Amino acid sequence: EKGGYKHFMAKEIAEQPAVLGDALQHYLTDDGLNLPSDLDFSNISRLTLVACGTAFYACSVAKYWFESLARLPVEIDVASEFRYREPPLPTDSYAIFVSQSGETADTLAALRYCHEKVAKTVAVVNVPSSSIARESDIALPILAGVEVGVASTKAFTCQLLVLASLALKAARDRGHMTEAELKQHMEELRILPGLLTRALDLDETLNIVSNDLSEARDVLFLGRGAMYPLALEGALKLKEISYIHAEGYASGELKHGPIALIDSHTPVIVFAPHDPLFDKTVSNMQEVMARGGKVLLVSDRKGLEIASEGVWQTVQMPEVPDLFAPILYAVPAQLIAYHTAVAKGTDVDQPRNLAKSVTVE
Numbered sequence: 456e457k458g459g460y461k462h463f464m465a466k467e468i469a470e471q472p473a474v475l476g477d478a479l480q481h482y483l484t485d486d487g488l489n490l491p492s493d494l495d496f497s498n499i500s501r502l503t504l505v506a507c508g509t510a511f512y513a514c515s516v517a518k519y520w521f522e523s524l525a526r527l528p529v530e531i532d533v534a535s536e537f538r539y540r541e542p543p544l545p546t547d548s549y550a551i552f553v554s555q556s557g558e559t560a561d562t563l564a565a566l567r568y569c570h571e572k573v574a575k576t577v578a579v580v581n582v583p584s585s586s587i588a589r590e591s592d593i594a595l596p597i598l599a600g601v602e603v604g605v606a607s608t609k610a611f612t613c614q615l616l617v618l619a620s621l622a623l624k625a626a627r628d629r630g631h632m633t634e635a636e637l638k639q640h641m642e643e644l645r646i647l648p649g650l651l652t653r654a655l656d657l658d659e660t661l662n663i664v665s666n667d668l669s670e671a672r673d674v675l676f677l678g679r680g681a682m683y684p685l686a687l688e689g690a691l692k693l694k695e696i697s698y699i700h701a702e703g704y705a706s707g708e709l710k711h712g713p714i715a716l717i718d719s720h721t722p723v724i725v726f727a728p729h730d731p732l733f734d735k736t737v738s739n740m741q742e743v744m745a746r747g748g749k750v751l752l753v754s755d756r757k758g759l760e761i762a763s764e765g766v767w768q769t770v771q772m773p774e775v776p777d778l779f780a781p782i783l784y785a786v787p788a789q790l791i792a793y794h795t796a797v798a799k800g801t802d803v804d805q806p807r808n809l810a811k812s813v814t815v816e
């Protein structure tokens with residue numbers, strides 16, 4: 456049932472081009488986006504996105520999309536904080552709950568809190584028969600197929616795809632995107648499975664790098680813009696399956712404290728596609744190197760041409776449209792965690808202390 460792979464996690468990472476393809480086929484049709492027409496973003500004042508763990512990082516990426524494409528104010532929170540914070544919610548707002556299992560206790564409680572307070576509750580789930588799907592006004596399946604590995608991988612990229620489609624719809628509904636621009640962004644999404652396949656070809660490169668990483672006691676991940684939540688996701692993946700202490704930071708936050716951690720034993724993994732924020736991230740990366748830090752730079756051909764000097768290791772990713780880079784860069788984040796854990800000999804699919812579905816708070 457592992458289909459020739461050593462672990463479910465490896466199989467599920469490799470399945471991403473195929474399951475993303477399924478989700479694309481469902482949500483992007485020749486006529487446009489296939490999303491419920493009563494999910495109309497034109498007159499809402501705010502969007503609230505709530506989830507736990509990896510699903511929360513998917514929400515954190517989506518915040519950048521909803522804000523930049525649809526000019527829609529977005530609040531995000533982890534469900535365990537949201538539910539007890541009992542925040543005031545505008546009645547003309549939507550709340551979206553993202554959950555692979557659809558059974559996470561805190562996310563379900565957050566959903567129940569929102570009933571009757573917001574105009575609509577929306578579930579983005581992998582299990583259509585789950586409590587969160589059943590109790591929401593609208594349930595959108597992510598179509599990732601069964602995910603067995605405790606570390607979420609293909610569910611994350613499929614969550615991102617559904618959230619990206621929603622952000623495009625919001626942009627159209629709110630008059631911030633022309634039909635032609637929508638078509639162009641849909642094309643950008645459609646090329647993702649091919650790009651992910653190419654990123655998966657980096658498996659052996661990342662395997663070699665991960666051998667060194669497995670010796671580290673601490674690892675830092677850096678990113679800017681929508682790459683910041685990806686840095687958080689990379690750190691979560693690494694700590695949960697390899698048990699190496701890892702932290703993700705917004706690169707600009709480094710000098711406000713964490714840079715004190717930098718020494719020659721602490722690898723710093725930088726996710727930096729050559730986008731408008733590239734130069735800023737590179738200058739943070741250089742601050743790390745100036746303090747003896749060893750940097751693993753994950754970028755594209757252009758980025759590596761500019762910034763490889765003095766870098767410990769480079770990983771060359773395919774070029775990708777700026778907006779959807781987080782979906783592609785999830786692959787190296789996952790493969791680094793996977794190979795590092797395998798090198799350490801941990802139980803990759805069933806890491807200690809963790810359960811696939813957290814149905815108690």
Ligand code: F6R
Nearest residue numbers: 508509510554555556559606607
């Ligand atoms: C990390 C991971 C967890 C889950 C979190 C939410 O790899 O799997 O952080 O993302 O427990 O679970 P769901 O999505 O089922 O609500």
